[in-house]
Amino acid sequence: MPSNSLKIAVVSDLHFVNRANVQDASYHSWLTITPEGNLDNNFWQSLIDKVKKDGIKADLLVCPGDITTHAEGSALKFAWGKLNELAAALECSILATATGNHDINSRGIDIGNPIRDLDKNHSLTENLKQLSPPYPLVNINQVESETDHINRIHYFGSDFLFAPNQDEYNLVILNSCASHTSDPISYERGFVSNTTHQWLESALKSSFDATNKKLGILVCHHHPIQHADHGIGTYDFMKGGTELLEMLNRYGNWIVIHGHKHHAKLSYHSDGSKKTVVFAAGTLSCHKQNLNDDFTNQFYVIDIDSSKTRGTPEGTLNVYSWQGNHWSLSKRRKDGVFTGVGFGDIGCLEELAEKISQAVSSVTGTDWGSIVEQFPQLKHCVPKDLDHLENNLQVYNVDVTTTADGEIDKLEKSEA
Template sequence: MCNLHDSCVLKIAVASDLHAYQHIDGKPLESYLNVLGTTDSASNDPLQHLSNLITHEQLKADLFLSPGDLGNKASVEGIRYAWKSLHEIGDKLQAHLVTAASGNHDLDSRFQNYKYDPTEILQRLIPPYPLPNQVNNDQYWARKFALIQTEHYRLIVLNSAAYHGGQEDEINHGRISNLTIERIAEELSKSDIAPVNIILCHHHPQQFPEIFEDDDTYDIMKNGQQLLNLIGNGEHGNWIVIHGHKHHARVAYSQGYNSAPLVIAAGSFSAVIHPKLQTQARNQFYLLELPLDHQNGFVGTIRAWDWSPAGWSPAMPSGSGLPAVCKFGCRDAAQNLAGKINKILGNDQVANWSSILQEIPELDFLLPSDFKALVHALNNKKFNINVEFDNGIPKEIGRRQTI
């Protein structure tokens, strides 16, 4: 039995790619989480700032998930520090479960610290990793995944780095084997469909072309699309996949069926952002709010915060990764929605956006990318409708005069 903070909403906090490590003076900084303290002062610490944010905003979460890379380059000290810190933050959020999926930096695949087993760093962690129950952990290590079932959600914690330390080239990408997919299918067929179904993993199961460059396709989760096809075929409920790895946030529906899962690429919580990404990504923390029985079906809200040495603040409308508030759930085509709006506007020249939402409430749950497509559809010659914004929030629509 899972007791939620809000009986109608499942809340999930997400912090990905912490990359904690023991920094050496004179070397380039790779993460803002230094187990010996930050380079400037304790006040410039993303974890301390997150604790302050939780207190100030009175944030609560039912689950606290990390999509991997707790440490940097298999740093034993960093992984221990990050795992302990996640549980401390989880306690502050009053989360009933704190868990993580193994990232490529969490496996000692180059055998720097342990001669035989690249997973020993993780299997020695206290509290037990990745789940509190040892039976679940044995399943995670032996079968490459563990499934947690509650009244409100099903959670699959997937080890997409399971083969790191095996064949030499496996360290360059993630993988889910055919056998693991078959076993997940068996488990899903035996378990009950929950209102919310989640896969937590490290590597991306699909490419996002606007983020990943052509030469980055090598590090995708091999067989990832087969996994998405399995959970998106409509037989196993509504799914969200949460992954990390790329340090660039993005949210989109996967390709395939109209019940295809939502895929959330979480930005890095505290790694120093690569120069190529610094105009497109910031360090981010997330809180998902998922109504369990909404009139518009499977919908939700993702809240995002950016970090700077001054602390955590609501994410910027652009250039951060995810904006401060982003919603999902409306899958209607942009042209169809534009036609509905055009009909509501009729011969009127101007209307408040709030009045449009009253008529078409599902509009409030468009992904940012889908909302851009809607604005473009409204602007074309067929409708001649402009959308006016205030600080990135739609306020009014108006029909352009034609000559």
Template structure:
């Protein structure tokens, strides 16, 4: 029931958005609006997404298909995309021409002011039970992406959106068989054209890491968003449901991003969660240097002072905001070894850093 706000993820997120004044240029949904292609679930899932997008005052909402959004088992239709194409209400893309390209090519470039999104349908080949076991992008699609970017590439923020993961994501015993076929070739092309972020769903496990592209040594951040409202998420993956906002900053030299995450906790609603088992509440991507250098700079700023305001450190070393979770943890450990203690984890935006080498 929606009247039980703290137990209803949609009603709870709407209240959070209103209370915190959260806004977004675009709402992005990486697929699986329903379970096992259930029609009413699909209609409700997309309606909920539209509600959230309106509350965020987004300019538009963009989605892709998940494996559960495709009737590959012929449960409701003898055409696997019949339900998805019949949802309407701007699904998956509001612009009719862009939507037609998405259905026909299995992908579409959305060119917007200051940024572009490549929306990929990794469920494009889910025509039957066997083909639905993996995501896939065709070689012709990868060639199309390469040719398009060769002609149209510029310094816009460039984001790829898909449902399935393009590189291995088998932690938490989640398996290796559902990866995108030709995914490594896809990310190599995205790296060649200096894409700034790859967002995917499917794994129910929020995770942020880099893929090191071979051709130009570009590091492509790959962000698994986790799930928003899967009721069995804890039993499947031990991970809770999550909701994210992403800010991306780009100039001629580099691109950085920050991600804020809220976690849904039953009977408490959406919370900023910082326990060790969850995804970092505040994290980022785009740092290009060495963690040891950051530690040395922090140590130099603290010097012989006992306590320093952390915001003063961030002001002088803004790169700290753009560390992925594994880098943040590594920096925390280095600081501890140097007897520099934060008042909380980096993901908690600590208030101070203390130099315990200094005698009281």
């Protein structure tokens, strides 16, 4: 892979669940563990097989949380092992995992016997602290060291981990669940405390070099900007999220990767004319019984130009969707985020639409692939950009046609 290509594989909201310990386990996730300690279907193995068959590689594997369901300890440990297995299959050097609300005991422990059940584990994060290799950051190809333990202490003590020692990027893993308690009002949303905000800014400021900037990547569970598409709620955004993004913008250009909503969305947060890329990863494996038609099980490989450290970060996405019995590269617009979208500076969409209209054959139309070859900035359109582009093309009597599966097929020009 080119030296300036940084590939990030993303899997989110896996919700591994142990059928023996969680009621209605199969409702929650495809990744259901049997009493014998095995997965009860081929869902996960199909993912591993797809990665190996297609030679899918990444520099780091990111998981924005909810690797298990209801913080059940046996499933959490099992899920951690499987994430490390996936990282190895992808030949990653780094596994970075943020804490999700289902990864901690914020919903409390059922008390059957008020005396005997006092021996149960009531700590919100004890199971996470006991994971091996040390959670939340794993250096895949290195022997576990004291540094890994120090990272773990820092993450659970300051609610973030800043890893600036990568050549191409700065990595921040943020624990947006750190302020959760068993109070239902608390565990429904994410938080960035004032202390976490201040300490993170201090760490970023001390390492920031304006003459030798690096791409910034922040991984967290909750969404720092509002995400209420398809009626999925406005109450659970990250408190302090806007302030967090504005602070990040003082120290380079950033890509934020989060989960929680189960719905994929690729957008920007604008701070003046400066834009932060915000990628909401859809759920890898939440069961279809728990989703509606606007949700799709997906995993992603983001290909980023790490040499572009000025202006909006630039990259493209390969999106793989679960097609009922196998994983497939998806270009379906109805999936929300699909192969063929990306992010970056693309200029004025109205001017771009006018230029594209002049390249469309008036009789036979022009294949979308040919249009993208002529206008490569289209590779960096977020899904909303393509919606706006389609509207602008209609001014020039150009229609976007799609296949039966919802993939953009060609542009056709009708008579005025």
